[in-house]
Amino acid sequence: MAKIVLINPRFSVSFWSMTHSLDILGREAMVPTAALSLLAALTPPEHEVRLLDEAVEPLDWEAIAGADLVGLTGMIVQRERMREIATQVKALGKFLVVGGPWITVQEDYLAGLADVVFVGEADQTWPQFLAEWAEGNHPARYEQAERTDMTTLPAPRLDLLKLDGYLQGSVQVSRGCPFLCEFCDIIVTFGRQPRVKAADQVIAELDEWRRAGFGSVFLVDDNLIGNRKALLPILDRIAAWQREHRYIVSLHTEASLNLADDAELLERFVAANIRTVFVGIESPNPAALLETRKFQNVDRRQPRGEPDAEAAASFILDRIHRIQGKGIKVTCGLILGFDSDTPDIFESHRRFIAKTGILQVMVGLLAAIPKTPLYERLRREGRLDEEDFSAFGTNVVPVGMGREQLTRGFLDLIAEVYEPAAYFDRLDDLYIRRRFYDHAEAVRVPNIPRWLRAKYLLISWSFTSWLLVRLLWRVEVKDLRGFYLKRLLNYVSHRPYPMRVLDYVMESVCHYHFYRFSRDMAQGRTGVVNTM
Incomplete structure (x- = not known):
């Protein structure tokens, strides 16, 4: 038997970290990293x-010192902390294995520190390594010959997680994406043929999170709708499960924009109680979308030739509003620095965001991740900054403007997007003018008995009061506290569906993180954090 310690490093403050909001909510992190609990489930039972x-x-260095084997994972934004931990682990003389998204694309990042590297999926290679390691005969690099069959995966070991530190649970339904986006590492790691779990697996995992007391679960797929045919029966099972449990668990996920073109799929999302979907929009600039092979965001009916920027933006806006019209909140990613981007892209993004009604917009700089088609193209063109931590926030040398101009425009745009008035104007457009949630409420509410609706309402009001007090207490800027309260009172005056008052307060809590994060960067209190 071996003592095994598996480590996930902390995140720096970023768009996704939600640090300033989690402090108000009394949690430490949004969701657990799926890799740790899955690897634990894949570990033979004779190991601890x-x-x-x-x-x-905090890391338990006593436990690490007593381990026979230490595993380390991490994403791109965790790479610096990965190196720090790896250095400390090796100073203790421990055997170190590393894997995960960053090591998969930058295999030599921990050269001289890692004893074994796992590239890509490790569902088969992890048990294989443990057997070979026990025999004292193993290679220094593992890579699966075949993609994982998702139906063979065990349920993650939630019992080994510190569950009270997380805001949401996490379930992975599928891996892979069928599209060709030039900058994306997902197709490098997981391939272009999405593989899907069985419905029984998904329901069992959702049930485990429900029993653990979680009312919110993130479906962490990079594109949930990548395999529509396989997904439909799973959504039907989830919808039945939601009706059985009276919609006690809200779901959130990521999907491509073509979701909006599938009315049947949208209705299945509503029935499954999927409340939020993150969409990679990337740009309203059609030339940029074509350049990066984001064809799913482009209207193929437009005549060939110079793309019409206004028509392209309208095409995307229409699809965003279709999804929102079903009661599903859209969050999105936008990118600056494509080859076709010129200095007017900042104003173009600003106008576009204002029209979307999207509250949480992840604006990032185009970055070239190793092994992606973008990285290989820019390497050939001599346009890669090889410094790991560039002062400009990206390793891409742009062609449409100078590096300083791109970075400054990025910082200014983020700050403006999360100015209180701009954010709450989008919020009120969504919640007051369009009452986007009406359709979803009409689908779900009739399935909830009146007595239970009353119970949900009492719980909602109680939590809303607690959350509002926490928000006003934690926010240090007096004017901002007053602003939050004023906009909430205005919302209540429009007589919304009562349960949505909690959502409005929660959106205010989310705003505080983005406001702090964007202002700290724009005013130079932190370095440039480019969320990829």
Whole structure:
């Protein structure tokens, strides 16, 4: 038997970290990293496994020192902390194995520190390594010959996680994406043929999160709708499960924009109680979308030739509003720095965002991740900055403007997007003018008995009061506290569906993180954090 410690490093403050909001909500992290609990489930029972997620608790160096084997994972934004931890682990003389998204694309990042590297999926290679390691005969690099069959995966070991530190649970339904986006590493890691779990697996995992007391679960797929045929029966099972449990668990996920073109799929999302979907919009600039092979965001009916920027933006806006019209909140990613982007892209993005009604907009700089088609193209063109931590926030040398101009425009745009008035104007457009949630309420509410609706309402009002007090207490800027309260009172005056008052307060809590994060960057209190 071996003592195994698996580590997930903490995140720096970023768009996704939600640090300033989590402080108000009394949690340490948004969701657990799926890799740790899955690897634990894949570990033969004769081994003792300890999971250490630095996002929710300090690393236990005594446990690490006593381990026979230490595993380390991490994404791109965690790479600096990965190196720090790896250095400390090796100073203790421990055997270190590393894997995950960053090591998959930058295999030599921890050269001289990692004893074994796992590239890509490790569902088959992890048990294989453990057997070979026990025999004292193993290679230094593992890569699966075949993609994982998702139906063979065990349920993650939630019992090994510090669950009270997370705001949401996490379930992975599928891996892979059928599209060709030039900058994306998902198709490098998981391939272009989406593989899907069985419905029974998904329901079992949702049930485990429900029993653990979680009312919100993130479906962490990079594109949930990548395999529509396989997804439909799963959504039907989830919808039945939601009706059985009276919609006690809200779901959130990521999907491509073509979701809006599938009325049947949209209705299945509503029935499954999927409340939020993150969409990679990237740009309203059609030339940029074609350049980066984001064809799913382009209207193929337009005549060939110079793309019409206004028509392209309208095409995307229409699809965003279709999704919102079903009661599903849209969040999105936008990118600056494509080859076709010129200095007017900042104003173009600003106008576009204002029209969308999208509250949480992840604006990032185009970055070239190793092994992606973009990275290989820019390497050939001599346009890669090889410094790991560039002062400009990206390793891409742009062609449409100078690097300083691109970075400054990025910082200014983020700050403006999260100015209180701009954010709450989008919020009120969505919640007051369009009452986007009406359709979803009409689908779900009739399935909830009146007595239970009353109970939900009492719980909602109680939590709303607690959350509002926490928000006003934690926000240090007096004018901002007053602004939040004023906009909430205005919302209530429009007589919304009562349960949505909690949502409005929650959106205010979310705003505080984005406001702090964007202002700290724009005013130079932190470095340039480019969320990829």
